[in-house]
Amino acid sequence: MSRTIAPTGADPSRPNDQQLVELLQELLAAYGPAGQEDAVRDICRRELTPVADHIWIDPAGNLIGVIRGGDGPATTVMAHLDELSMLVKRVEPDGTLHLTPLGTMYPANFGLGPVTILGDHETLCGVLALGSEHTTQESARIWQTKPDQGDRALDWPDVYVFTGRSTSELEAAGIGPGTRVCIDRSKRTLIEIGDYLGCYFMDDRAAVLALLRSARELHSGATRPAGDVYFVFTTNEEIGAVGAAYANRALPAELALAVEVGPTEPEYGTTVTGGPIVAYSDAVCVYDKSVADRLMDVSRQLGLHPQAAVLGAFRSDASHAKAGGLTPKAGLLCLPTMSTHGYEVIARESIPQLADVLTAFLRQPTAAQA
Structure with missing residues (x-):
């Protein structure tokens, strides 16, 4: 335990x-x-x-x-x-972020979930997302990463960060290409497994x-x-x-x-x-x-x-x-x-x-x- x-x-x-x-x-x-x-x-x-x-x-x-x-x-x-962290590559018109890794890592290393976006003026929370599993071939980006379908390993072009903010709000926070993105602190709690310690x-x-x-x-x-x-x-x-x-x-x-x-x-x-x-x-x-x-x-x-x-x-x-x-x-x-x-x-x-x-x-x- x-x-x-x-x-x-x-x-x-x-x-x-x-x-x-x-x-x-x-x-x-x-x-x-x-x-x-x-x-x-x-x-x-x-x-x-x-x-x-x-x-x-x-x-x-x-x-x-x-x-x-x-x-x-x-x-x-x-x-x-x-x-290991991520870098904003581009900001989409809907306020989502596309990333590139800083170091040798893939989305599966840390999993989908909360991330922290270190803006120049404000630090925001976002969610690293792939999209709904309940999709068909019409959602090719998701479909091709399913083990029983396209069977292609999940990579950075497949995922994005949902910010819940507009592009103008992101700009005001100092977030754009080059902004660092980290795994959120909520996923950094040290756990004890018998005589062992675990964490990212x-x-x-x-x-x-x-x-x-x-x-x-x-x-x-x-x-x-x-x-x-x-x-x-x-x-x-x-x-x-x-x-x-x-x-x-x-x-x-x-x-x-x-x-x-x-x-x-x-x-x-x-x-x-x-x-x-x-x-x-x-x-x-x-x-x-x-x-x-x-x-x-x-x-x-x-x-x-x-x-x-x-x-x-x-x-x-x-x-x-x-x-x-x-x-x-x-x-x-x-x-x-x-x-x-x-x-x-x-x-x-x-x-x-x-x-x-x-x-x-x-x-x-x-x-x-x-």
Whole structure:
């Protein structure tokens, strides 16, 4: 049996399980479409400010907090602020909106239902709709997506947003081509399924929370990191890792480490019940073996059961940076996640476990010499 978890407000002074759940819910509820991640960034800035030695927002909109370490090489650790969302392509004379996706997603990923339209002057609610199921071939757009008729997968040209507003009202609200559209907050309530948590947009809010937790641990612990650590909360990851590219070009780091959700499928030999996923490659680059091996070792030393994976159809801030020649080394650490880019499920313990691995790695990124 599942149950919803109501947010009660995060207390940064008590980093326990309840506070973790509450902060995760706050992050999930915040809208953060690519290029408009302000609400999520504000939460992260609030949480990062007490633990970072210095904090700023760079010209690409990335939030960066540095924790000073020893004289070892510096590292950028990245999780992205943006979420899968939509962009208004055109406004029809009847006030309905046609959309194009921001990121790799299809209407079925989130289903038909309420959406939030982030106008320049007013935020409106709309409904992502296909049309009536009770139609015949005369309604070809609907008919061809029925499994027992046209049997064509539902795609963005098939759906529209009903706004209930005239074109003049939409114009007054600052809504037109280029306006961001997000899945409505009513569909973002975290649920508990036994020892697991489920919601849309664990990608990448669960990883963002792991970064915040790791930064707190580094700040409060007696052992500082081996080198300076730049915690980077990046923009525009879902549309090409644009923020990460800028950050890795600008920051003086020798390793780019991304923290992400990771797919759990037989194809990769990974499960949502297993330990942290350590990627050795993805669709864009081969990660540095020494980095991946060390992440595996650290996980085992903590009593976890890491899952090595060679990923396809997957990209990260770090792999884009490595492929673009913006970092000499790259690594990827993932929370095992069921149904990535859909209704995502993670183990409750996976966030603190991943934060512990990350913290231990940053304190000792290479094995100690005998």
